[in-house]
Amino acid sequence: MGTRARRQLIGVCAAVILFAAGALFARAASTVGTAPSAEQPRQNMTAIVVRSGDTLWSIASRHVQREADVRRVIYEIRKANALRDVTLRPGQVILIPESKG
Numbered sequence: 096m097g098t099r100a101r102r103q104l105i106g107v108c109a110a111v112i113l114f115a116a117g118a119l120f121a122r123a124a125s126t127v128g129t130a131p132s133a134e135q136p137r138q139n140m141t142a143i144v145v146r147s148g149d150t151l152w153s154i155a156s157r158h159v160q161r162e163a164d165v166r167r168v169i170y171e172i173r174k175a176n177a178l179r180d181v182t183l184r185p186g187q188v189i190l191i192p193e194s195k196g
Contacts, residue, residue: 140175140190147185151178158191 096104143154155168171192172178183189 139193141193142188142190145183145185145187145189149183149185151181151183154183154189154191 141158145154151169151172152165155165155172159165159168169181172189173181175190175192178189
């Protein structure tokens with residue numbers, strides 16, 4: 096096998112390997128976070144639009160059951176929306192998990 100043929104073969108092999116790796120990565124990335132956890136059943140969510148002056152505490156207080164802890168509702172809201180902190184912006188749409196029970 097000549098040098099030219101060897102280079103072409105190496106190029107084709109490299110392209111196939113890169114394509115396969117890219118396809119595996121894309122498939123793995125598309126399935127991240129799509130399946131509900133076995134520990135946590137899927138909850139129904141209500142979408143709300145944040146108004147000026149809203150805080151997580153005020154929103155959670157409007158959606159908490161009578162004897163529930165508002166802090167727990169805030170935790171669930173942050174988790175459902177992947178919020179790293181409590182900063183909200185007017186116009187932002189957030190999901191509110193339905194209360195259990």
